[in-house]
Structure formats: structure tokens, C-alpha cells
Amino acid sequence: NAGVTQTPKFQVLKTGQSMTLQCAQDMNHNSMYWYRQDPGMGLRLIYYSASEGTTDKGEVPNGYNVSRLNKREFSLRLESAAPSQTSVYFCASSEAYGGVNRGYTFGSGTRLTVV
Amino acid sequence: GEDVEQSLFLSVREGDSSVINCTYTDSSSTYLYWYKQEPGAGLQLLTYIFSNMDMKQDQRLTVLLNKKDKHLSLRIADTQTGDSAIYFCADSHPQAGTALIFGKGTTLSVSS
Numbered sequence: 001n002a003g004v005t006q007t008p009k010f011q012v013l014k015t016g017q018s019m020t021l022q023c024a025q026d027m028n029h030n031s032m033y034w035y036r037q038d039p040g041m042g043l044r045l046i047y048y049s050a051s052e053g054t055t056d057k058g059e060v061p062n063g064y065n066v067s068r069l070n071k072r073e074f075s076l077r078l079e080s081a082a083p084s085q086t087s088v089y090f091c092a093s094s095e096a097y098g099g100v101n102r103g104y105t106f107g108s109g110t111r112l113t114v115v
Numbered sequence: 116g117e118d119v120e121q122s123l124f125l126s127v128r129e130g131d132s133s134v135i136n137c138t139y140t141d142s143s144s145t146y147l148y149w150y151k152q153e154p155g156a157g158l159q160l161l162t163y164i165f166s167n168m169d170m171k172q173d174q175r176l177t178v179l180l181n182k183k184d185k186h187l188s189l190r191i192a193d194t195q196t197g198d199s200a201i202y203f204c205a206d207s208h209p210q211a212g213t214a215l216i217f218g219k220g221t222t223l224s225v226s227s
Binding site: 004031033035040041042043045048050056058059090092094096102103104105106107108109 | 146148150156157158159160163203208210211212213214215216217218219220
């Protein structure tokens with residue numbers, strides 16, 4: 001099925017471990033995004049990539065890095081996981097013409113627990 | 116302050132209409148969006164409205180936009196138990212290019 005694929009779906013890390021969350025889309029979208037969802041906080045933007053070769057910080061980038069590997073793939077890396085990074089992580093993609101977003105397609109999320 | 120605000124909970128009976136309200140601050144937005152999230156799933160784009168429209172109807176869904184008051188609402192007619200979910204209002208992100216900023220979501224509970 002066409003859409004946004006995130007791996008893994010679940011992960012438990014120990015404090016200080018590192019990991020990379022993978023995201024791939026097959027809709028030929030230019031823009032990709034990483035959000036985290038926490039109870040009572042809604043969705044907060046971590047990083048985004050407006051087009052292949054560019055990445056920018058969002059509202060909560062500390063403790064994360066990203067790579068826009070090609071047009072399809074946008075990965076999120078936690079270098080040294082902390083309990084505060086326990087969250088559900090969503091990747092999304094969109095087409096944007098003239099800077100106008102036409103709406104996101106979301107992945108199904110990665111549920112990360114840091115102990 | 117928050118850029119997109121929503122009430123957190125709404126409870127209705129099956130067959131009633133549901134109205135979910137949202138206020139936003141970015142008056143330059145071209146589109147405003149409603150997303151739906153079912154338990155354990157990602158968000159799905161439910162509908163959107165172009166900023167030069169006052170109303171958009173799509174089957175049981177009606178979106179109303181009041182640009183003067185920066186108020187957006189989603190009305191679901193004949194609400195069903197399958198409509199129970201979290202509904203998010205979204206606007207253009209004020210500091211992040213083509214990204215969106217989301218409200219905290221309204222949990223809709225439908226009882227039979």
C-alpha cells in the first residue's frame with residue numbers, strides 16, 4: 001500500500017543507548033517531518049525537511065538528529081536516549097506547492113520507551 | 116501562548132451532532148485542517164478548508180471558518196460510535212516552513 005512506513009513499531013531502550021528511527025514514503029512527496037506525541041502535549045515538531053538535501057529544526061530538536069537520505073527516506077536518530085524521550089514518534093510527508101502544504105500523510109508511529 | 120487551541124473532551128450520544136471547536140493565530144494560512152486519530156494509530160487527514168471559504172461540506176462533515184475571529188469548527192452529523200477518536204485541528208506552523216502546528220486534540224466519546 002502506498003503511504004508512509006515507519007520502523008520499528010515498538011522499541012525499549014536503556015538510558016544512554018542510541019537508535020535510529022526509520023521513515024520512508026512512496027508518494028514522491030518533497031517534504032517530510034518528525035513529530036513526537038505525548039499525553040497532554042499534542043504533537044510537537046522535532047525536525048523537518050522541506051526538500052531533499054535540506055533539514056531544519058522544529059520546536060523540540062534537542063537530543064535528536066536527522067538525515068534526509070534521499071527523497072524517500074528521512075531518519076531520526078537519538079544519540080544518547082533519556083527517559084524524557086519516551087514518547088510516540090510520528091513521521092509524515094506532504095507535497096507543498098509554493099510553500100503551501102496540501103496536508104500530511106502520517107506513518108503509524110513508533111512507540112519508544114526509555115528506561 | 117498556544118498557536119492552536121481546542122477543548123480537550125466532548126461527549127455525545129449516538130445519533131446526535133458533534134461540534135468540535137478550534138482557534139488559531141496564523142492569519143496567513145492558506146489551508147486549515149482537521150485530522151482524526153483512532154487508538155494506537157497515526158493521524159488521518161479528515162478534511163481541510165481553503166482560507167477563502169466560509170464553509171465546506173463533505174457527507175456528514177461540515178467545516179466552518181470564521182477568519183475574523185480565527186475560529187474553525189468541525190461538525191459531525193449523526194455521530195456514530197465509530198466516530199469516537201481524537202480530533203486535531205492544524206494550522207500552518209508560524210516558524211517552520213511548510214510544517215503544520217497541531218492543537219492538543221479533542222477526545223470525542225460517543226455513547227450508545
